[in-house]
Amino acid sequence: MFASFLYFDLSFMVWYLLGPLQVPIAEALGLDTQQRAFMVAVPILCGAVLRLFLGMLADRIGAKRVGVLAQLAVIASLLGAWQLGIHSLGQVVLLGGLLGIAGASFAIALPLASRWYPPEHQGTAMGIAGAGNSGTVLAALFAPMLAAAFGYRSVFGLACIPMVLALLVFIFAAREAPVPVARKQWADYGRVLVGNRDSWRFMLFYAITFGGFSGFASALPGYFHDRFDFDARSAGWATAACVLAGSMMRPLGGMIADRIGGTRSLLGVYLLVALLVLVAGAGVGGAQVSLLLFVLTLLCLGAGNGAVFQLVPQRFGSEIGVMTGLIGMAGGIGGFLLAAGLGVLKQQTGSYTPGMWLFALCAFGGWGLLAWVKREWRSQWVAGAGAARV
Template sequence: MATAYWDRDGEAGSAAPTTSFWKAGHKPTLIAAFLYFDLAFMVWVLLGPLAPMIAKTLALTPAEKGLMVATPTLAGALLRVVNGLLVDRIGPKLSGAISQLIVIAGLFAAWMLGIDSFGGTLALGVILGFAGASFAIALPLASRWYPPEHQGKAMGLAGMGNSGTVLAALFAPGLAKLFGWNAVLGLACIPLSIVFLAYMIMAKDAPNAPAPKKLVDYFEPLKQADAWLLMAFYAVTFGGFVGLAASLPIYFTDQFGLTPVVAGYCTAGCVFAGSLVRPLGGALADRIGGVRTLMMVYVVAALALAGVAYATTLPGALGLFVLAMLALGTGNGSVFQLVPQRFAAEIGIMTGLVGMAGGIGGFYLASSLGLAKQMTGSFSSGFLIFAGLSILALATLAMVKGRWRTSWTSGARI
């Protein structure tokens, strides 16, 4: 049976399951969504690579360091729901433009005024949350152009913008060493402004957007158990990814005495692995099903994170972190292969809700690692608890997979 979709010119058409991915959809919008997401994620986790230097300047405790890097994650999580609503009300392109301007203005103000207190870092973290909330805009901006059989790949490629965390880890510590960490906040405005202009030129809203609803109707999916389950699964996969991306610079400097620059390189290697496989995770889920892919993801992530808790050498810890990030990145793409199969008509708000859950998972991991270090002198208990959450997610998925496969009717493999 043919599937309705909208081609690159906004004309209605039909696509058989064998239609080439690159012949469907709107490539300029897909590229714009990726660029927006990439630079937004770069600044979303910016406090992580800068944390060792900020903590030294402001004399922060381990718990304060953990909360500082976790605050943008929590703010981004909550704002994703707001952005999900905006996407369905005013469209993803305009929503993205507003969000980008808020982040650029906030970073510019922080650079000009300076940050000289722990409270100041938290305030900046809230502003950076708008960058993390880009998730709820970039994914529906791209995915609405593509038919169901290509949803995993489209959302995976747009979602690969989480590779921006690599840019932060690679360049922020070195620039801070040369110019001071506060200057990095101003320097970040330059690429953000360039991408904003490219976004305004290239991005185009798909013509098949659902009609606006009453505000209360946007939360109808929360009456469905499947919505909560998808949120929980993403809280583990994306929560693990972004929580580690924000926390690893602190871990490497505290645990192994690395310089902030070297810790940034180690973090970049780990984050790059997780970012690279996100679209592969979506493609793999398209081929073998998101459920089967996720089950493998949780097993590998749990084993790797449990191993990190007992790692005593830098090469051992680094290898386990790369393995964990490969699994979690694959899981991120897999969850968002499943979301549009179950909630196609509510993809905007569901992207926001699921993304919010992922951000909350990241906030928990980043803040709990700081608390574990302060209370026990070690990060181990934080990693072990999150490994346990991966096992819990695996058991839950095993219980619901049969019902999902018999009750979902999108026609795509789950």
């Protein structure tokens, strides 16, 4: 569990690195708001797609081996950016694509930890391992500060230090669970998608919760800079407060879902998120009010991430590996659409409000869909006292 958490945590730190560095990079390369948003959204999208490939590879040669190879590739990418520099939008997008490998760690760390625990503790186990998304806090806190002191290019080189240490811990501490692992094929993904409405529903639910978390985590440094004229360091610290709330709440969200049921938790999450983002988009209050609203928003989204993965093993126990990859991919796609969409709408309208309200509408839609299907789930998945956990 510790090895999975640390691996996931520092991989997420690197995956998110372009977010808190977006202001100095955009200033150096002369990027507009839309280009800046695309730059920070690319790692999210690439990480989402690569999760499927790394997940399939992990089934064949082992999650630990794939984790080591992926970490080496990420370290090499960081070293290249540090030594060679980035001089254009195309180069920073290429770097973002390579950093997407770090985002694909989701498909390695979570199954590696999950397979050690029985179904009744999946919410807690997946929540603890998944709390590795707190690595975004490290990036938001330290990347702008280091960039101000040494230049943003040096941040890529400095990031290699904790990555190498985490790799060593992973090599010596990670262990594969003594359970049989079925090798996934592309046909397996097709099987759970064709004619299975629940697979699409879960992908949508996670696209809202994790997509909201990762999308806002990447977009908020630019948002605080543009709207309240925060410098890169202040914007990073404000974003770190928001991301920390969401990261800490993920394991608690899993525990709460274990106690009161995943659907009940998610219903509350979607409703609260929709209301909070509506108010934030309306521009009520100043910087402090906006910061509080986004802290609460990401706190709720973190709880939602834990709740989704409390439900996944109950619905897809024999296909958890396939669904973890698909759901993780959907979450990344959701984050890409939110981060890029906020930038596009800001560029076209001059305001972040339309993008915020569109996301709030999606959260309301998730609430409505979940309220509609919850009775069907409770009657079909479990019987008797076990239904309370759904």
